[in-house]
Amino acid sequence: MIREASLTQEGIRERAQDTFRNYLKHIAGGNIKAWVELWQEDGIFEFPYGPERSQEKKIGKSELYDYMKDFPKRFDVNFTELVFHPMTDPELVIAEFKAVGWHRETGSPHNQTYISVVETKDGFIKHYRDFWFNFSSPLLKPAIRLREV
Secondary structure (H helix, E strand, O other), X not given: OOOHHHOOHHHHHHHHHHHHHHHHHHHHHOOHHHHHOOEEEEEEEEOOOOOHHHOOEEEOXXXXXXXXXOHHHHEEEEEEEEEEOOOOOOOEEEEEEEEEEEEOOOOOEEEEEXXXXXXXXXXXXXXXXXXXXXXXXXXXXXXXXXXXX
């Protein structure tokens, strides 16, 4: 790891964005152990919006691993259309991207758009807030059916 004092603001920003790119690469590749290593020991992963049952917060590498360990068994996804929105704080990553894939058990498509707010520190994820809304989510099916009636 490069020492913080030797990095410029742009170097810090590039390191934070590289961490985010690796985040997506490890999920898409099914390498959850490598994905967990991108986090600080006490890193926080949360979903502050969305359907009630999806509003969760995971804290620490153990909870993160337990939460994501079966993702590769359930989903096959690729991430596309990644756009970064640079902030004044070079360790803050704001990213928009899409997930394109399917749910392995049901064959249902898994296509959604994300906006992620990611605080990094020294090249590791400190706090990740995931903003997404998926109309094909099983959590939403009853609400959608009620509106169709």
